[in-house]
Amino acid sequence: MILQLDKMTIRQGDFSLSADWAVKRGTRLALIGPSGGGKSTLLSLIAGFFEPDEGRLLIEGRDMRGVAPGKRPVSLLFQENNLFPHLSVLQNVGLGIRPDLRLAREQHLAVERSLQEVGLEGMGDRMPAQLSGGQRQRVALARALLRDKPLLLLDEPFAALGPALRAEMLDLVARLLARTGATLLMVTHDPRDAERIADQTALVSDGRVTPPMPTAELLADPPAALRAYLG
Amino acid sequence: MAERAEPVITPALVAGLGAAALVAALSLGTVAVVAWAAVSPMRLGAGDWAAVKFTLSQALVSAALSTALAVPVARALARRQFRGRGLLVTLLGAPFILPVIVAVLGLLAVWGRGGLISAVLVHFGLAPLSIYGFRGVVLAHVFFNLPLATRLLLQGWQRVPGEHFLLAAQLGMSSRDINRVIERPILRAVLPGAFATIFLLCVTSFAVALTLGGGPRATTIELAIYQAFRFDFDMGRAALLALMQFSIGLGAAVLAWRLARDAAQDPGLGRAVRRWDCLHPLSRAGDVAILGAVSLFLLAPLAMVGLRGVMGLGLLDAGVLAALMRSVIVALMSAGLTLALALALGAAVARRRAGRMAPWIESAGHLSLAASPMVIGTGLFILLYPFVDPAAVALAVTALVNAVMSLPFALRALVPAMRHVQSVEGALADSLDMGGWARFRLVTWPVIRPAAGFATGLAAALSMGDLGVVALFADPDAATLPLYLYRLMGSYQMTAASGAALLLVVSSLALFAAFDRWGRATG
Numbered sequence: 001m002i003l004q005l006d007k008m009t010i011r012q013g014d015f016s017l018s019a020d021w022a023v024k025r026g027t028r029l030a031l032i033g034p035s036g037g038g039k040s041t042l043l044s045l046i047a048g049f050f051e052p053d054e055g056r057l058l059i060e061g062r063d064m065r066g067v068a069p070g071k072r073p074v075s076l077l078f079q080e081n082n083l084f085p086h087l088s089v090l091q092n093v094g095l096g097i098r099p100d101l102r103l104a105r106e107q108h109l110a111v112e113r114s115l116q117e118v119g120l121e122g123m124g125d126r127m128p129a130q131l132s133g134g135q136r137q138r139v140a141l142a143r144a145l146l147r148d149k150p151l152l153l154l155d156e157p158f159a160a161l162g163p164a165l166r167a168e169m170l171d172l173v174a175r176l177l178a179r180t181g182a183t184l185l186m187v188t189h190d191p192r193d194a195e196r197i198a199d200q201t202a203l204v205s206d207g208r209v210t211p212p213m214p215t216a217e218l219l220a221d222p223p224a225a226l227r228a229y230l231g
Numbered sequence: 232m233a234e235r236a237e238p239v240i241t242p243a244l245v246a247g248l249g250a251a252a253l254v255a256a257l258s259l260g261t262v263a264v265v266a267w268a269a270v271s272p273m274r275l276g277a278g279d280w281a282a283v284k285f286t287l288s289q290a291l292v293s294a295a296l297s298t299a300l301a302v303p304v305a306r307a308l309a310r311r312q313f314r315g316r317g318l319l320v321t322l323l324g325a326p327f328i329l330p331v332i333v334a335v336l337g338l339l340a341v342w343g344r345g346g347l348i349s350a351v352l353v354h355f356g357l358a359p360l361s362i363y364g365f366r367g368v369v370l371a372h373v374f375f376n377l378p379l380a381t382r383l384l385l386q387g388w389q390r391v392p393g394e395h396f397l398l399a400a401q402l403g404m405s406s407r408d409i410n411r412v413i414e415r416p417i418l419r420a421v422l423p424g425a426f427a428t429i430f431l432l433c434v435t436s437f438a439v440a441l442t443l444g445g446g447p448r449a450t451t452i453e454l455a456i457y458q459a460f461r462f463d464f465d466m467g468r469a470a471l472l473a474l475m476q477f478s479i480g481l482g483a484a485v486l487a488w489r490l491a492r493d494a495a496q497d498p499g500l501g502r503a504v505r506r507w508d509c510l511h512p513l514s515r516a517g518d519v520a521i522l523g524a525v526s527l528f529l530l531a532p533l534a535m536v537g538l539r540g541v542m543g544l545g546l547l548d549a550g551v552l553a554a555l556m557r558s559v560i561v562a563l564m565s566a567g568l569t570l571a572l573a574l575a576l577g578a579a580v581a582r583r584r585a586g587r588m589a590p591w592i593e594s595a596g597h598l599s600l601a602a603s604p605m606v607i608g609t610g611l612f613i614l615l616y617p618f619v620d621p622a623a624v625a626l627a628v629t630a631l632v633n634a635v636m637s638l639p640f641a642l643r644a645l646v647p648a649m650r651h652v653q654s655v656e657g658a659l660a661d662s663l664d665m666g667g668w669a670r671f672r673l674v675t676w677p678v679i680r681p682a683a684g685f686a687t688g689l690a691a692a693l694s695m696g697d698l699g700v701v702a703l704f705a706d707p708d709a710a711t712l713p714l715y716l717y718r719l720m721g722s723y724q725m726t727a728a729s730g731a732a733l734l735l736v737v738s739s740l741a742l743f744a745a746f747d748r749w750g751r752a753t754g
Contacts, residue, residue: 049397049505068507070403081392086416099399099408147402 001025001061002150002183003046005209008055010045017041019209020055023200025150028177028184029212030198032191033205034229039187042209043153046185047076059151075144076153080160082140083128089115089139090124096143114142118172134158134165138172145176152177154186158193170197191219191230205229242667244588247579250572251595257635258602261610262473268613269467275475278447279468282455283475285448289365290433293372294426300373301380301425302418304525307518308381309388312503319522320385322529323378328689328743329533330696331371331438332713333732336720337532338362338371338443340539340729347535367443368451372436376429378529383428383491387421388414396504406508424491431483431600435476438698442717452476456605460703466609473606480601488597536732543730551731554715555738561630561711562695562742568634569690570683572596573641581649593646597639604632608700625704629711633694640693641686648682649675684750688743695739712738 005019017038023029031039044050045057048069057064059073083092093111094103103111115124118138128136137157144152154173158166174197177184188194194201200212205225222230266273308320326334341347342362349359362370391413399409440451450458452472459469509515576596580589599607611628612621652675660674676683698713705714712735719728 044397047397047401049400068403069397069400070507072401074401076397076401078394078397081394082398084395084412087412095402095404095412099402099404099412 002027002059003185004056004058004061006056006058008045008052008057010041010050010052012041012050015041016207017204017209018055018207021202021209021211023183023185023212025183026181027200027212028174028198029186030194030201030215031185031187031204031209032189032194032201032226032229033203035189037204038207038209039204040155042204043076043155043185043187046072046151047074047153048072073149074151074153075147075149077137077140077144077155077157079156082143082157083136085128087128088124089120089126089128089131092128092139093124093143093146096146110146111142114146115139117145117176118142134161134169137161137169141173141176145180148180148182150182152182152184154184156187156189159189166193167196173197195219203229241582243575243578243582244586246575247577247592248588250575251579251592254572254576254598254635254638255595257607257611257631258598259477261607262470262477262603264610264613265466265473265606266470269465269470271465271467273467273471275468275471278450279455279472281447282450282452282472283479285365285444286434286451286476287479289368289372289449289451290430290436293369293376293433294430296369296373297376297380297429298422298426300377300525301384302422303521304377304381305384305388306414307521308385309503310506310509311515311518311522312505316503319526320382322526323382326375326378326529328692328696328739329375330698330713330732330735330739331375332442332698332716332720333536333696333736334374334532335371335439335442336716336725336728336732337534337536338367338374340535340725341531342367342370345725347531363443364446364449365444368436368439368449371439371443372429372433374529374532376432377525379432380425380429381525383425384417384421387417391417393504396506400505400507404508406514409506409508421491424487427483427487427490431480431487434480434483435601435603437605438713441698441702442720452479453603453605456603457703460605460609469606469609473603476603477601484597484600536729536736539726539729540733541730543726543728544733545730546724546727547730547734551712551715551734554710554712554731555734557626557709558695558712558735559738559742561626561633561701562691564627564630565633565637565694566687566691566742566746568631569637569641570687572634572638573645573686574683576638576642577645577649580646581653593642596642599635600639602635604636604699605703607635608632608703612704621704622706622709625701625706625709626711628704629697629699629701630694632700633697634690636697636699637690637693641690644682644686644689645679648679652678681750684746684748687750688746691746692739692743695742696735 001022002025004022007020009016009018015038019042031042033039041050045052048064048067051065064072090111091101093114094101094107097103097107097110112124115121118141120135120138120142131139140157158169161169170193173184186198194215198215201215201218202212203210203223203226218226308316339346339362342360343349344359344361346360353359395413399413404412435453436451437453437457440449440454441457444450444454452475456469456472459465459472576592580593608628611631615621615624656674656678660670665674696713698717701711701714702717705711710718712731716728716731716735719731
């Protein structure tokens with residue numbers, strides 16, 4: 001099991017979210033549900049920006065309580081602002097190797113290689129402002145690729161892109177995952193995204209994350225809460 | 232498709248142009264009036280050049296110290312969550328509406344020859360401190376502007392997207408990495424503008440120099456203008472000095488404006504972001520020490536005024552109440568005028584298709600940042616002298632001058648709100664063909680009312696605490712409260728002065744709070 005949520009609950013004011021399930025290594029899991037339901041909160045918990053109030057959160061069998069975000073085997077892509085605007089593409093990716101950016105020659109080459117893998121070959125000297133929205137998220141993907149953490153968390157990083165571009169990005173993520181063997185947790189509000197990339201899907205609504213089910217099965221016969229959301 | 236025709240000349244534009252012309256005439260026209268009234272040849276003496284030099288050097292040092300000290304304070308505030316953080320941030324906003332003369336009194340009680348620190352020094356056989364002259368002027372300017380610089384820097388921190396700090400945590404960045412990747416770019420973006428803004432505020436300083444400076448080696452230009460009028464009655468020198476101050480101020484204002492572009496857009500100083508890089512006890516202790524020191528620096532003088540003030544209240548005679556009444560009347564007149572001018576200028580500037588006039592109108596509203604209130608006041612008196620008894624209109628002239636001096640700050644609060652209402656609700660109002668008074672009453676006013684209340688409160692408090700033109704013209708029996716307080720200090724009645732200071736602070740804050748609440752009240 002790569003990720004275990006053991007009778008875990010977090011409370012923030014009136015809001016609370018509970019989950020009690022586990023995910024096998026290599027799974028691609030979509031988290032779907034209404035906005036404000038707690039999808040992003042769950043990812044923030046796993047990334048270590050919050051701690052659960054009850055229960056345990058284990059990654060690779062290790063209890064993550066008290067482990068700082070930087071020490072967790074996790075990469076998270078936000079919806080936006082994944083890049084520092086005053087650093088070049090190369091530097092933004094290089095931060096994934098060394099936050100002080102003192103890169104050795106072979107590390108520079110590794111940065112170039114990961115840029116190549118996301119289709120941004122030769123763009124290392126550009127600044128984020130010179131890139132399109134899709135290209136910016138590719139840079140963030142290149143950094144996640146370089147960090148090579150076993151758990152990749154996507155907080156709707158492609159939501160602002162058009163349908164064709166979004167499908168292209170999801171296919172890119174799928175290819176990269178196939179190579180690295182990392183596990184994916186992806187927040188989305190569109191069942192088509194889930195169908196495209198995720199073998200498992202979990203519903204986040206009414207303060208609960210349901211245990212993951214095979215995506216095709218879930219969408220073919222949605223439970224009441226999901227039916228209400230899908231309309 | 233043709234754009235909907237919009238009349239080029241609207242009532243809003245006419246009102247805005249009128250207000251802009253009035254402000255320009257007061258800021259610049261009065262210089263001409265004073266120059267015209269000059270009898271002696273216009274020439275600057277050695278003392279005047281010394282004043283120019285002193286003005287520049289004290290403003291440079293004050294701005295450099297304020298911004299440099301603000302960096303660790305803002306950093307500590309931006310990365311620490313603690314009880315009382317909100318209170319401390321609010322406290323940082325307080326010096327802006329604190330009457331200068333009150334702050335000076337408090338600073339003397341802590342740093343002065345007879346103050347707390349000197350008492351300790353003397354106890355150990357050391358020489359007491361003296362804060363008259365350059366050091367005192369700089370100390371007072373840092374007292375006022377360190378909090379301002381800190382707030383400007385905090386706004387810079389606030390503009391960093393939250394994701395960047397989370398990203399830094401995820402990438403395992405150390406404090407040093409975060410400093411390089413996130414914080415230094417903030418400083419590079421904010422510090423130059425903050426420096427220029429504070430430099431500008433220190434260039435036109437009068438009350439600080441009047442009380443802590445003076446003498447040939449510590450006279451600002453504005454103080455030299457006051458002395459040229461008061462002791463030499465030399466109009467020509469005063470006009471030349473005013474031009475000098477105006478050109479330095481204009482240079483600094485243009486610099487500040489270019490360097491501090493969108494600094495006023497988001498006043499939110501919200502919560503500190505959560506950080507994982509600075510959990511080490513040493514780092515924490517450092518921040519605690521910095522925040523403790525700055526709180527003490529700001530609070531000790533105020534506490535001294537408060538403590539002595541309570542004792543001094545009993546020493547005040549009936550004259551203080553009359554002075555208080557005059558100050559309140561001046562403040563209310565001045566605040567009303569500021570609001571009217573700011574609304575007229577704002578409406579012209581914030582039109583959806585503002586046209587080529589808008590930047591000029593907006594700049595006119597800021598002219599007084601560089602102008603000399605002494606010269607504005609004197610120019611008005613020269614104009615009014617043939618018709619009325621100057622003493623009779625001293626308070627009205629003071630109110631008018633104060634209104635023009637507060638205008639830039641009122642515009643800073645009001646114009647963003649008016650732009651917002653034009654861009655968001657303006658289109659809807661256009662589609663419903665709402666115009667004129669109905670549009671202002673039903674669409675604009677409800678949205679801008681909080682900003683208007685804040686701006687009016689600010690103007691009232693600034694006018695209430697002002698010790699400027701009134702020092703030149705008011706006859707001794709018709710002093711405002713700050714002038715009354717200054718005279719008590721002049722005769723070394725420090726306890727009674729503290730009592731008057733307490734009264735002044737409380738009434739200034741009360742006026743500000745009353746207008747601010749009125750703005751926020753619904754209905």
